[in-house]
Amino acid sequence: MFPSAQGIPGLPDLTHPAELMKFGGQLLGMFPTLIFIVGGLGIAIALLSFSLRRVQPEQSIFIGEWVLLYSQLLRGLQHLALVLVLLVGGFFLTSTLGNRYHNWEQAKVTQVAQTVAGDRLEQAAPQVRYTIQEPYAYDTQVDGKIVRVKDTREVNRFLTLAGSQIQVELDQSKDVQDRRAIYRVDYTAEYKVVNQLSDIENFFFEIPPPNGYSLLQGFKVERDGTRLQQRNPGDYGFPFNLKPGQETTFKVAYKAQGGPRWVYSANGQLLSNFRLTALSTFPDADFASGILPTESKREGQGTRFTWVFDDNVSVQNPFGVFTSTGPIRNTGILPRLLLLAPALFLWWILLLYLSLPMTLKNVAIAGGVFFACLLTLTYLSRLISAPLAWTLISLTLLALSWGLGANNRRASLAALICTISGAVLPVFGLLVPYSGLTLSLAGLLSAVWLAVRHWYGWFSWQKEARI
Known part of the structure; x- marks a missing residue:
């Protein structure tokens, strides 16, 4: 407020x-x-x-x-x-x-x-999770004596994405009640996963929906053209099997509606072979969080922003598009x-x-x-x-x-x-x-x-x- x-x-x-x-x-x-x-x-x-x-x-x-x-x-x-x-x-x-x-x-x-206040739509990068058995030791007491016990436990590890190709189309409308800007987002992304491990084949592809949305529809995840189904409501982790040295592609698509800002968060991951294209169909759009786009050009009344990271890059701040009101002088x-x-x-x-x-x-x-x-x-x-x-x-x-x-x-x-x-x-x-x-x-x-x-x-x- x-x-x-x-x-x-x-x-x-x-x-x-x-x-x-x-x-x-x-x-x-x-x-x-x-x-x-x-x-x-x-x-x-x-x-x-x-x-x-x-x-x-x-x-x-x-x-x-x-x-x-x-x-x-x-x-x-x-x-x-x-x-x-x-x-x-x-x-x-x-x-x-x-x-x-x-x-x-x-x-x-x-x-x-x-007019530009409100929650932002933030899409987090997906994670490819797998588990390993890690040995550990702990001390316990048996019959009044301290005994050291050796055991194993499951530990989560994450596989780096081999490539990300993301396309976002942003449209803006006005809320009739408070005249605030509302974003309508059409999100499509392809993620390439390569199993570089020699002894792990079972993975989980975890892709959360965007934070801050007021409406989310058409959310779907496909692997090599086959749609994956959610096992539990609210669970966006999809198990899959991938043999060592092989690769697979996941496609994520949805339409969302929310506040007047859309950003992509890498969550501290290294981005490689990354390409994000955000097309705003309305004027006064600008890039957010100070992460300069690789290319920015006008298309009709809007602007197309492109971020390209070929080599390994770590981006700490979420980056994307917001509606610029211009300075009030x-x-x-x-x-x-x-x-x-x-x-x-x-x-x-x-x-x-x-x-x-x-x-x-x-x-x-x-x-x-x-x-x-x-x-x-x-x-x-x-x-x-x-x-x-x-x-x-x-x-x-x-x-x-x-x-x-x-x-x-x-x-x-x-x-x-x-x-x-x-x-x-x-x-x-x-x-x-x-x-x-x-x-x-x-x-x-x-x-x-x-x-x-x-x-x-x-x-x-x-x-x-x-x-």
């Missing part, structure tokens, strides 16, 4: 009521502190004004300066509070989107993995961008503050537009690639940023430069592979723009007439 998709651990999510209540309680605890600071400063100014009421010139100068500073502080606090509200609200929004997108990606990975990119989105917004809004006269209304609209663009990117990237989606969205963002110039061309151009260097390029930098290079270019463009704007006095729109 695959685990269900989980969100990013420790990340706040607006869909979790407990986290919302906790965060709301923290905000309520911060408001009294802010009110105390602002109110305390106002009370202090009022007390100073009352104490200097008899000295009118000094009072007017002192009070005038402090009232001006106090008004500037209040305006600054308004902007700071608005930016903090946008940052905190944007963080909760983007962290929620990051969790959602992470869940979508994990669900997609799980869905792809489940570009995961985790958008959640990373969404987690860093508040920092990108702060980067952009600081550039705007250092370049344009920003009002509370403009800051609020700019924040709403920025996070709305990221919200659109999150859902649009599920339909098209994220870089292409951001290209389309950034055109809208640039068009809206032009309005920050308040009908002043130079101010509008400054807003476009700030938007490109502070929003468009940084987001692109977190979407494309060359993130470090793109973010460096965005940072350099931001620094150059601020230097040109303030040190050299370029793009000064104060003297330009309103259009």
Whole structure:
């Protein structure tokens, strides 16, 4: 069973009521502190004004300066509070989107993995078994004395196969219930056995059915064209007689159905004169267990894999064919961008503050537009690639940023430069592979723009007439 998709651990999510209540309680605890600071400063100014009421010139100068500073502080606090509200609200929004997108990606990975999940069909190589009488000795007690007894016992030995010619045809279908891949296997094999022993004639040809099958039909074993019958249910050992120096051929055939992987296991035996041909009639098939096939070529929509071992070869891992789903790329990119989105917004809004006269209304609209663009990117990237989606969205963002110039061309151009260097390029930098290079270019463009704007006095729109 695959685990269900989980969100990013420790990340706040607006869909979790407990986290919302906790965060709301923290905000309520911060408001009294802010009110105390602002109110305390106002009370202090009022007390100073009352104490200097008899000295009118000094009072007017002192009070005038402090009232001006106090008004500037209040305006600054308004902007700071608005930016903090946008940052905190944007963080909760983007962290929620990051969790959602992470869940979508994990669900997609799980869905792809489940299509090729399940037990594998594993066919083990047959064994030719014979028994010999082996002498051994043991000690026993007779009439209180230790007596050594010599006896014989039967010991199993195995004869190496002289040759294996295996042909497998694999077809794939989908399970209607869970949409998993199902293999249908048509297996035919010929095994050559040569009696290289001088004093043994009785053998057992043991060929187990494939492991992991859900359906097995038409299983039969033939020796030199004669079908061998099972003596006991579940017993796949067939006795036969072969004189020294003679050879015989066994043919095994069956049709099976099972999981989306078929492999052949040599069980540690030496393979000689071995040839395995596996034909997959479906696309996206690949060889399993890293045992490279001798030959691999396309046939129609499928692929024919061939393993040939002429000399003695020992293969430890089972090898065969499985359905390849291909690598799932570009995961985790958008959640990373969404987690860093508040920092990108702060980067952009600081550039705007250092370049344009920003009002509370403009800051609020700019924040709403920025996070709305990221919200659109999150859902649009599920339909098209994220870089292409951001290209389309950034055109809208640039068009809206032009309005920050308040009908002043130079101010509008400054807003476009700030938007490109502070929003468009940084987001692109977190979407494309060359993130470090793109973010460096965005940072350099931001620094150059601020230097040109303030040190050299370029793009000064104060003297330009309103259009």
